[in-house]
Structure formats: structure tokens, C-alpha cells
Amino acid sequence: xxxxxxxxxxxxxxxxxxxxxxxxxxxxxxxxxxxxxxxxxxxxxxxxxxxxxxxxxxxxxxxxxxxxxxxxxxxxxxxxxxxxxxxxxxxxxxxxxxxxxxxxxxxxxxxxxxxxxxxxxxxxxxxxxxxxxxxxxxxxxxxxxxxxxxxxxxxxxxxxxxxxxxxxxxxxxxxxxxxxxxxxxxxxxxxxxxxxxxxxxxxxxxxxxxxxxxxxxxxxxxxxxxxxxxxxxxxxxxxxxxxxxxxxxxxxxxxxxxxxxxxxxxxxxxxxxxxxxxxxxxxxxxxx
Amino acid sequence: xxxxxxxxxxxxxxxxxxxxxxxxxxxxxxxxxxxxxxxxxxxxxxxxxxxxxxxxxxxxxxxxxxxxxxxxxxxxxxxxxxxxxxxxxxxxx
Numbered sequence: 534x535x536x537x538x539x540x541x542x543x544x545x546x547x548x549x550x551x552x553x554x555x556x557x558x559x560x561x562x563x564x565x566x567x568x569x570x571x572x573x574x575x576x577x578x579x580x581x582x583x584x585x586x587x588x589x590x591x592x593x594x595x596x597x598x599x600x601x602x603x604x605x606x607x608x609x610x611x612x613x614x615x616x617x618x619x620x621x622x623x624x625x626x627x628x629x630x631x632x633x634x635x636x637x638x639x640x641x642x643x644x645x646x647x648x649x650x651x652x653x654x655x656x657x658x659x660x661x662x663x664x665x666x667x668x669x670x671x672x673x674x675x676x677x678x679x680x681x682x683x684x685x686x687x688x689x690x691x692x693x694x695x696x697x698x699x700x701x702x703x704x705x706x707x708x709x710x711x712x713x714x715x716x717x718x719x720x721x722x723x724x725x726x727x728x729x730x731x732x733x734x735x736x737x738x739x740x741x742x743x744x745x746x747x748x749x750x751x752x753x754x755x756x757x758x759x760x761x762x763x764x765x766x767x768x769x770x771x772x773x774x775x776x777x778x779x780x781x782x783x784x785x786x787x788x789x790x791x792x793x794x795x796x797x798x799x800x801x802x803x804x805x806x807x808x809x810x811x812x813x814x815x816x817x818x819x820x821x
Numbered sequence: 822x823x824x825x826x827x828x829x830x831x832x833x834x835x836x837x838x839x840x841x842x843x844x845x846x847x848x849x850x851x852x853x854x855x856x857x858x859x860x861x862x863x864x865x866x867x868x869x870x871x872x873x874x875x876x877x878x879x880x881x882x883x884x885x886x887x888x889x890x891x892x893x894x895x896x897x898x899x900x901x902x903x904x905x906x907x908x909x910x911x912x913x914x
Contacts, residue, residue: 570828583889583896586886590886591890808879812866
């Protein structure tokens with residue numbers, strides 16, 4: 534049977550198009566306009582051409598923050614994705630344990646980002662925080678305010694605590710959608726636990742894992758609120774990620790032109806990396 | 822309607838009009854020849870003509886950034902290189 538092509542269906546996406554135009558396209562256009570001009574307020578603009586882009590690309594500040602971002606996202610993905618799969622595999626599939634586990638998993642996701650930051654800021658303090666106090670009592674010299682390593686560990690553990698649940702819930706949704714017949718066939722064949730995971734569960738989770746991977750990459754690459762609340766980008770600039778640097782530039786220094794140029798470069802990097810991840814993961818799937 | 826808050830300039834307006842014109846051309850192309858012309862090119866994965874436009878635009882953005890960072894502020898050569906790159910993407914990818 535020949536496929537029917539009805540291009541009138543495109544009108545159905547018109548409302549979404551209008552919504553996206555107002556919430557994303559028009560603000561993005563404004564950012565592009567700002568990136569080629571200088572302003573001192575009062576709606577007065579002076580043409581700057583590509584100067585702000587050159588300034589940003591030649592600054593160590595930008596490259597250092599970008600490297601920090603890439604390292605942070607790399608660590609987050611390396612820990613959260615396997616950990617999320619492991620927890621999802623060990624969650625109960627039936628009985629009272631299911632709703633209990635689901636609610637427990639959903640709890641960190643319900644907490645606003647700035648509250649998560651505040652919780653961990655207090656939690657890690659040596660004088661009043663449970664974690665900081667306990668570590669000090671054990672003789673561990675922990676201080677996320679002064680020590681770069683401690684600041685990074687605190688941010689990473691906080692992000693794992695906050696967001697691994699998302700990976701768990703997505704993986705769990707993938708796992709419960711696998712029909713029992715697959716497991717029965719594996720049992721008849723005498724498949725090991727590893728074989729069941731490798732040849733049944735992992736392929737069936739691939740689509741949700743792709744979503745989890747992309748969401749966690751984009752979110753960790755754009756992280757702002759939690760590190761801002763916990764470390765404020767310090768000690769020094771040790772945890773100043775691109776987003777924190779951007780806000781310092783735009784709101785702190787009111788350098789709107791350079792901040793707009795940095796925003797566009799930041800946006801392009803996220804777009805490129807997300808496209809590469811998406812293409813690699815969907816292409817290998819399609820080839821199989 | 823006052824759009825001065827968007828800080829428009831002639832070059833940025835021309836830039837966005839070019840993007841809009843490209844999208845309109847792609848829509849007309851899709852209307853004339855529906856299906857997106859999927860094929861497997863040198864990157865060894867399937868792309869439609871919409872994918873090829875996306876790869877061309879994203880690549881053009883990075884060509885311009887690389888030009889600015891490595892060579893200098895005269896981006897006309899970067900634009901020429903981007904057009905050659907886009908033609909290559911539409912022919913080979």
C-alpha cells in the first residue's frame with residue numbers, strides 16, 4: 534500500500550511553534566543582537582562586530598570554565614548512568630516495595646535546585662553540618678570552602694544524590710516494559726544473570742538510557758544553582774562553571790555584549806555535543 | 822509595535838532573514854518532493870535533507886568561531902568556507 538503524505542498536518546504544530554517562538558526564538562534573537570553590540574544601558578547600543586566573540590575565545594577564563602564543565606559532566610555521567618541502572622535492576626518488580634521505592638526515588642527530584650544547594654551547604658559544614666561534623670570526628674580534614682578537592686567531591690556527591698533517581702526511574706520504566714516471555718526463554722536456555730542483562734535488559738533499556746544520558750549531560754553541562762549556592766564558584770575559581778561565569782559577566786559586571794557572545798558559544802557547544810551523542814547512540818541502534 | 826528592546830541591527834536582521842529563507846526553501850522542497858530524501862552518505866548513517874541543513878548550519882557556526890579564534894576578525898572567508906562546506910554536506914553526507 535502506498536504511503537499517504539498529508540502536509541496539512543504541519544498546521545497542527547503551529548501552536549507549539551508560537552509558544553517556542555515566544556519562549557526561545559525571540560529571546561535567542563535578542564541575545565544574538567546583543568552579542569554584536571556594546572551597551573551602557575538606557576537602550577543605547579554601539580556596533581562591536583565580532584569583537585566580543587574574539588574576546589571570549591581568547592580568554593583563559595572561558596577555556597578554564599569549559600574544561601571544568603566537561604570534566605564535571607564526564608564524572609557525573611560515568612557515575613550516575615551505571616549506578617542508576619544498578620539500582621533499577623535491584624528494585625522490586627511487584628508488591629508493596631514498588632510504590633515505596635518509587636516514592637523514595639522521586640523525592641530528591643521534587644526538591645528545588647536552590648533548596649538542594651542549601652541542604653548540602655549546611656550538611657557539609659564542619660561546625661553545624663552532619664556530614665562535615667561526622668567527617669571531622671573521624672579525623673578527616675574536610676572543608677569544601679577552602680579545599681578544591683573537597684569542593685568538587687561535595688558537588689559531585691550532591692548531583693549524584695539529586696539526579697541519579699531520574700536515571701533509576703527511566704531505567705525502571707524500561708525494565709518493567711520487558712515481557713515475561715523474554716525471561717522465560719532465557720531461563721529455558723540456562724542464561725546467566727549477566728547474559729540476561731547484556732542481551733535482554735540492556736537492549737530493551739537503550740531508548741530510555743539515551744534519554745537519561747542526554748538529559749543528564751545537558752543538565753550537568755548547564756548546572757548553575759547548586760554549585761552557586763554551595764561554593765559560589767570557589768575556592769578561587771575551582772568550581773566556576775560556564776553558567777556561573779556567564780551570570781557573573783551578565784549580572785555582576787553588566788557586560789551584556791561579552792555575556793551574549795559567551796551564551797551563543799555555550800549554546801552551540803551543548804547543541805553539538807548533544808547532536809553527537811544522539812547520533813552515535815541512535816545510529817548504533819539502527820545498524821543492529 | 823516597538824522592537825527596539827531587541828536591539829536589532831541590519832547585519833543580524835539579514836542573518837535571521839537568511840535562516841528564515843532557508844527554512845522556507847526547505848519547506849517548499851519538502852512540499853515538492855516529500856519524504857526528506859533519506860540516504861546514507863560518507864558518515865555512514867542515514868540523514869534526511871533537514872539533517873543535512875542542520876549539520877551545515879552547525880558546522881558553519883563552528884567554522885566562523887574557529888576562524889575568529891585562530892585567524893582573525895575578517896569572517897568573509899569563513900562565510901565562503903561555510904558555503905563550500907554546506908555544498909559538500911548536501912552532496913556527500
